[in-house]
Amino acid sequence: MIELFLGGSRSGKSKLAEQAAADTGLSVIYLATATGDDQQMRARITAHQNSRPQSWKLLEEPFELAQAIEKHAASETCLLVDCLTLWLTNCLFKRDLAYYEAQKQQLLQVLETSRCQIILVSNETNMGVIPLGQLSRDFCDQAGLLHQQVAALSDKVTLAVAGLPLSLKG
Numbered sequence: 001m002i003e004l005f006l007g008g009s010r011s012g013k014s015k016l017a018e019q020a021a022a023d024t025g026l027s028v029i030y031l032a033t034a035t036g037d038d039q040q041m042r043a044r045i046t047a048h049q050n051s052r053p054q055s056w057k058l059l060e061e062p063f064e065l066a067q068a069i070e071k072h073a074a075s076e077t078c079l080l081v082d083c084l085t086l087w088l089t090n091c092l093f094k095r096d097l098a099y100y101e102a103q104k105q106q107l108l109q110v111l112e113t114s115r116c117q118i119i120l121v122s123n124e125t126n127m128g129v130i131p132l133g134q135l136s137r138d139f140c141d142q143a144g145l146l147h148q149q150v151a152a153l154s155d156k157v158t159l160a161v162a163g164l165p166l167s168l169k170g
Contacts, residue, residue, distance in 0.1 A: 004158070
């Protein structure tokens with residue numbers, strides 16, 4: 001079972017995904033993709049960590065997400081990945097497009113073949129105006145394509161708006 005939670009910044013998507021993970025009754029492994037490159041991001045990471053149950057295992061993987069999912073996938077485990085757009089950012093801006101494309105293909109393959117519960121969170125960035133800069137447009141394009149591909153493999157897709165879930169699939 002694959003679930004995808006999409007939403008804007010502070011939309012409540014992570015909280016909804018965390019509740020879905022808790023509701024599985026399985027052991028939860030939280031795969032975090034964020035890196036604490038600045039003080040504000042470090043504060044966000046700390047707030048997220050403090051809001052989660054202490055029994056959840058935390059793994060930080062900013063680049064090789066498919067490998068981490070494959071390594072930790074088990075029938076008695078729910079993998080919660082937060083978030084795909086931070087992972088995309090890491091791959092694109094700390095590595096390059098070719099690296100990201102290779103990692104994305106591996107991720108899609110793992111999602112297609114995995115038999116464990118996987119919950120993915122991602123920022124929906126493409127609901128506003130088209131960004132002026134090429135870098136921003138490239139990011140939005142890649143995020144939109146990634147979301148389409150992951151949603152196609154997902155059993156459930158939920159859009160979070162103002163902390164409320166809107167079911168898009170499943």
